Amino acid sequence: MSDFHAGFACFVGRPNAGKSTLTNALVGTKIAITSSKPQTTRHTVRGIVHRPDAQLVLVDTPGLHKPRTLLGQRLNDLVRTTWAEVDVVALCVPADEPVGRGDKFIADEIAGLKKKNVLAIVTKTDLVDKKRLAEQLLAVSRLGEFAEIVPVSAKAGDQVDLLADLLAKYLPESPPLYPDGELTDEPEMVMVAELIREAALEGVRDELPHSLAVVVEEMEPREGRDDLLDVHATVFVERPSQKAIVLGAGGERIKHVGSTSRRQIEALLGTRIFLDLRVKVAKDWQRDPRQLRRLGF
Numbered sequence: 001m002s003d004f005h006a007g008f009a010c011f012v013g014r015p016n017a018g019k020s021t022l023t024n025a026l027v028g029t030k031i032a033i034t035s036s037k038p039q040t041t042r043h044t045v046r047g048i049v050h051r052p053d054a055q056l057v058l059v060d061t062p063g064l065h066k067p068r069t070l071l072g073q074r075l076n077d078l079v080r081t082t083w084a085e086v087d088v089v090a091l092c093v094p095a096d097e098p099v100g101r102g103d104k105f106i107a108d109e110i111a112g113l114k115k116k117n118v119l120a121i122v123t124k125t126d127l128v129d130k131k132r133l134a135e136q137l138l139a140v141s142r143l144g145e146f147a148e149i150v151p152v153s154a155k156a157g158d159q160v161d162l163l164a165d166l167l168a169k170y171l172p173e174s175p176p177l178y179p180d181g182e183l184t185d186e187p188e189m190v191m192v193a194e195l196i197r198e199a200a201l202e203g204v205r206d207e208l209p210h211s212l213a214v215v216v217e218e219m220e221p222r223e224g225r226d227d228l229l230d231v232h233a234t235v236f237v238e239r240p241s242q243k244a245i246v247l248g249a250g251g252e253r254i255k256h257v258g259s260t261s262r263r264q265i266e267a268l269l270g271t272r273i274f275l276d277l278r279v280k281v282a283k284d285w286q287r288d289p290r291q292l293r294r295l296g297f
């Protein structure tokens, strides 16, 4: 696995730059989590590109706006934090519209983060001729320092594979971050598991660094009700001492994890859910291939 790369990338750019279309083109139809989903996690996963050599997790942020309120300021901070944390930021600029102040504003914000892995993507290349594209590439190159500038057309499928190669190149060496295989056909189960894992790690991250995995065993509408979904999930830890941490005194922590993640899952799925959460010790699951497979790794 040592040559495997995995990490997060974020497409940024003014509205209509073609970010969603590009995300879908990269991900394929397999696991595109649609844009109608609300912002539920700190990093809203929009899609995951699974390749033999890499796993690229595309995350989403709201746009940056001139902050008029404290909340607006906080939101902007959150956006910047996400940009700072992801492995690659890619600024998208459409080929068919002049580079403008909106692009410059975002480019300057990114420059302020002093990141190495910043790419520029000129989107919608099918809409312009070669000469116009060349001019646009030049104009974009003047927006800032970019590791690569890539022209693509998500509609025509032009250079999308090349872009995937380049993005993968800028990810750190790492095992896959999300389960591959059948589970990718059920993005919602993966996301639900991720929300629970996030909630379970809240406040105890240092005590349970990598020892926590969450598996959603079942997600089914309650019989006779179309407004309620039963979700059965298990939090796996490696040792009984960790189980005690996750449960908390008198089960207080796990109750809190349940209610926090339930709210987020309901926002994600747009339906009420009943969350049945169990904690199990799967001894040394990280070193046991059978357990790993069961846990989706």
Ligand SMILES: Nc1nc2c(ncn2[C@@H]2O[C@H](COP(=O)(O)OP(=O)(O)OP(=O)(O)O)[C@@H](O)[C@H]2O)c(=O)[nH]1
Pocket: 013, 014, 015, 016, 017, 018, 019, 020, 021, 022, 035, 123, 124, 125, 126, 127, 152, 153, 154, 155, 156
């Ligand atoms: N011709 C052409 N049109 C494209 C291409 N990519 C996106 N579009 C169109 O451009 C418009 C905006 O695309 P989106 O992918 O929604 O853009 P976005 O950046 O996600 O927009 P926001 O969600 O508003 O930030 C849509 O009408 C797309 O169909 C492309 O490669 N070629």
